[in-house]
Amino acid sequence: MSAYLQYVPDDRQKVCDTCGRSFKPKGFDHHQRACKQRARESEEDGELWASIPPVQDRSEPENVPEHTSVDDIRTEFHPHTRITTCIEAFSDFTRQHHYEPPCPDRHPWLPFRCQLDFEVAELAHETALTHEQTTRLIQLVQRGRTEDFTLKNYADVRNTWEAASHRLTPDTITVPLDGNDVKYIVYFRSLWDWGVDLLRHPDIGPHCIFDAQRLSKFDGDSFIRFIDEPWTADAFWECQSQIPPEAKPLAFILYADKSKLSSFGREKGYPVIAQLVNLPVAIRNGNGVGGGQVVGWLPLVKDDPKYKGTQQFANFKVAVWHAAFKKVLASIIPPSKHGHWANCWDDVVRLFYTLVLILSVDYEEQSVMSLTRGMMSNFPCPICLIPKDRLSSVMPHNYILRTCQAMNDLLIKARAERRKGQREAILKGQSIRDVDNTFHEMNHKTTDVHRALCYDHLHILQVLIGLLGRDYAVKVDQNFDALPRWRNMNHFDAVMAITFTDGSKYEDIFKVDLYAALEVHTTKTIAAGRKALQSFSELMNKYICKSEALRPDKNWSFPKIHLAAHLFDDIEAKGATRNYNTKPNEKCHSPLKESYQQRTNFKNVAPQILRADHWSLVSEFIRGRVDELAAYDARMDEDEVDKTGPDTNITSNFHIRFGSRQPKKSLEAIDKRHIDNPSFRRFRTKLNAFLNALPTVLQQVNMLPSDEIIEFRFLKVNYESLVDFCQTTDYLRCSPRFHNLPRYDCVIVNTATGVFFARLLFLFTCNVNDTSYPIALVRSYDMPIGRCLQKDKHLKFWRVRLQPRETASEFILAESIIQGVALAPDPTIPGNFLIMDTVDSDIFLRMKQMHLAAGHLD
Structure with missing residues (x-):
């Protein structure tokens, strides 16, 4: 127990019968009531957990075909497709369409009159040239042109851009306030037209998936279902069941959030960004034509001192939002109920029913979309009817889930009352506003705003640490600075005093992937995730109890912590969290601010x-x-030249690949260059011993000082991901100067006696009897750490310690490297390091396996 929470009772203190702790008389009654309530809730939670049956993984060992092999993939198609279930080898399983791309348009720059016209206009737009600068650029090109160029001035450029397609159009909405009609302008484009444009696109359309699937992988005993894309989860399947058999679901993800445009936040925008669910996540969350697109711009209602803090004005602002958002949804409301035909990229006309499957927004927008009354209301959750005083629990519960139909019926019931007080009492009973919900205009069988809302975990770290005080904030900054640099992860010198416009950097700061951020989920990982959530809830209750004496006024019942209770329900319904976290769409804020x-x-x-x-x-x-x-033209014109010869700059096999080749150097030169580095002492002697111990070396080896080796400073390691079963690649550095800093990454090494962790010191190849051996000099982290610390058990840390002698380096074959790993120094114990198992979801699962094998987990 922390020293902060140790108390010495005296004659003036009272002892709580429930927790057995001593308190001063002042505040004791408040603690005793709260403590008894927590004890009752904890008992109820435990009974509920015990009553929940084990998670069913839909395994069907009795129906497994006789010739099924481990890792085979089974695909079950929705009954409307009339396609029979198929089982195929993992090596044959593919998520991509195989099609012959058409011959490209010979005039792709249209409506620009020639390619140079487009490229000049493109450059002017990318560099944000002014009207005058654009005209000057055109005049310069006209003076020195050697090919067709027809642009005359900025007006010509603008008119050509405008001719390319229709952009967002403005419209006016009117919302009453105190008997007066207040008007606002909303910008929108047809969601239906935008979706159909993607369906017709020759490069985007072929990637669309229109039918729900259930995928499972054979583990040797049974088929284990796995979920990643939305169409492999339950909600897409259920939606397809609600439309005619000949129809296909055309599903959308919508994101809306206010964005600061000016540096001081005085000017704000309110973009609505859409993604097409039917596209794979790599395209949907990427940049370019198939990625997120601005489809609306909502009005912002300025606060009026006359109505400040009134229920009337709060309802008015929500009414403005829904009236504006209805314009964005208008084009997909009729097709959601009756369907609409569209001609696709393959010249096949299909019948589509539209739906909003996912609403990717933070809590404030969730409250607006669902018409709930926010965090201060009696039932703040937009998904279920949990009371406000139970929000600190993330345990599963049996509170009623909100539905679009039930909320609409409640609104009708309330409006049937003549007295305003009675109407308000009915709505307040479920914390609903007296406003028309635009999502109720959609087909309620396929679009339910409460089911479409999703859990998002970003933007909370700074708030939590800030509550602890300045000293903790300084320590957090120092510890972040000490973390190793890693590919595809931002490195921060400090994090407590900075803000970002998108969630990508927040996600790297708050890098707690755990089960929530796995790219692929199985029934087993979902069950493990629910168990971890249970452990978190139990620890949270203990922490709240222990910290109450220090901060009796602290209220832990806030919606963001409770929303985690719906996390794994969301995953089962809509797929992996990367399908709906706000990070990809928040990236769109930066170009809007730049514009x-x-x-x-x-x-x-x-x-x-x-x-x-x-x-x-x-x-x-x-x-x-x-x-x-x-x-296309380059492929047609290229000569038939055999290009399969080895790259002279790299050495490789399928598993590993060396790069960043350095000039050949003799072993004598290596010794001289590293004479001050203890890890390189007796380099040649240890290398000879290592080579002679290799089973493939049949003759005695004696490398001479004049013998040469080739140093490399880059290593690419390919391995099968434990997450999605596909090939994954780690890009590792072993360089004295990478981006002006030394970079020596760490790896997991496989040996006959087990695995160990090591830091790369030197990569090279040497030739022995006409065979090239890729070798790594490493320093291992295999020093015994003694008794496992209690906090390591609780937090599932894997602790390693560096060999204290700097001369304790060793050679390994590079092929024995399993993958890269990031090690973070433990600031409390010098020389100790912790495995960063949250860098990505693969290393998280791999470390989970190692914990189980070592007996660290139940």
């Missing part, structure tokens, strides 16, 4: 920003077609 700062006159900015955003989309589309034509 505000570089492409507007800071007056009436919405149409200027949206025009620039639309031009960017058109530019990406045309650029893609131009590059496609260039690549």
Whole structure:
């Protein structure tokens, strides 16, 4: 127990009968009531956990075909497809369509009159040139042109961009307030037209998936279901069951959040960004034509001192939001009920029923979308009817789930009351606002706003640490600075005093992937995740109890912690969290802010920003077609030359690949260059001993000082991911100067006696009897650490210690490296390091396996 929580009772203190702790008389009654309530809730939670049956993994060992092999993939298609279930070898399983791409358009730059016209306009747009600068650039190109060029001035460029496609159009909404009609402008584009544009796109359309699937992988005994994309989860399957058999679901993800456009936050925007669920996540969350696209720009209601803090004005702001959002949804409301035909990329006309499957927003927008009354209401959760005073629990519960139909019925019942007080009492009973919900206009069988809302875990670290005080904030900054650099992860010198416009950096700061962020889930990982959630809830209750004496006024019942209770229900319904976390869509805020700062006159900015955003989309589309034509022509013109010979700069096999080759050096030169480095002492002697111990070396080896080796400073390791069963690659560095800093990554090494962790010191190849051996000099982290610390058991840390002698380096074959790993120094114990098992979801699962094998977990 921390020293902060140790108390010495005296004659004036009272002892709590429930927890047995002593308190001063002041505040004792408050503690005793709260303590008894927590004890009752904990007992109820335990009974509920005990009553929940084990998770069923839908294994069917009795139906496994006779010739099924380990890792075979079974695909069960939705009954509407009339496609029989198939089982195929893992090596044959593919998620991509195989199709012959059509011959590219020979004039991909249209509506620009020639390619040079487009490329000059593209450059002017990318660099945010002013009208005058664009005209000057055109004049310069005209003076020195050697090919067709027809642009005359900025007006000509603008008119050509506008001719490329229709952009967002403005419309006016009217919402009453105190008997007066208040008008706002909302910008939107047809969601249906945008979706159909993607279906018709020759490069995007073929990747669309229209039918729900259930995928499972054979583990030797049974088929274990796995979930990743939305169409492999339950909600997509259920939605397809609600539409005619000949129809296909066309599903959307919608994201809405206010964005600061100016540096000081005085100017804000409210974009609505859409993604097409039917596209794979790599395209859907990527940049370019198939990624997120701005489809709306909502009005922002300014606070009025006259109505400040009133229920009337709060309802008015929500009513404005729904009236504006209805314009965004307008084009997909009729197809959600009656369907709509569309001609796709393959010239096949399909019947589509539209739906909103996912709403990717933070808690504030969730409350607005669901018409709940926010965190101070009696039932703040937009998904279920849990009381406010139970929000600190993330345990599963039997509280009623909200549904679109039930909320609509409640609204009708309340409005049937003549007296305002009675109407308010009915709505307040479930914390619902007296406002029409635009999502109720959609087909309620396939779109339910409460089911579409999702859990998002970003943007909370700084708040939690900030509550602990300045000293803790300084320690957090120091510890972040000490973390190793790692590919695809931002490195921070400090984190407590900075803010970002998108969630990608917040996600790296708050890198707690655990089960929530796995790219692929199985029934087993979901069950393990629910168990981890149970452990978290129990520890949270203990922490709240122990910390109450220090902060009796602290209220732990807030919605963000409770929403985690719905986390794994979301995963089962909509797939992995990367399908709906806010990070991909928050990336769109940066170009919008850039357009505000570089492409507007800071007056009436919405149409200027949206025009620039639309031009960017058109530019990406045309650029893609131009590059496609260039690549096609290059393939047609290239000579038939055998290009399968080895790359002289790298050495490789399937598992490992060396790169960043250095000039050949003799062993004598290596010794001289590293004479001050103890890890390189007796380099040649230890190398000879290592080579002679290899079973493939049949003759005695004696490398001489004049013998040469080739150093490499880059290592690529391929391995099968434990998450999605596909090949994954780690890019590792072993360099004295990488981006002006030394970088020596760590690895997991496989040996006959087990695995160990090591730091790369030197990569090289040497030739022995005409055979090239890829070798790594490493320093291992295999020093015994003694008795396992209690906190390591609780927090599931894997602790390692570096060999204290700097001369304790050794050679290994590079092929024995399993994968890379990041090690973080433990600031409390010098020389100790902790495995960063949250860098990515694969290392998390791999360390989970190692914990189980070592007996650290039940």
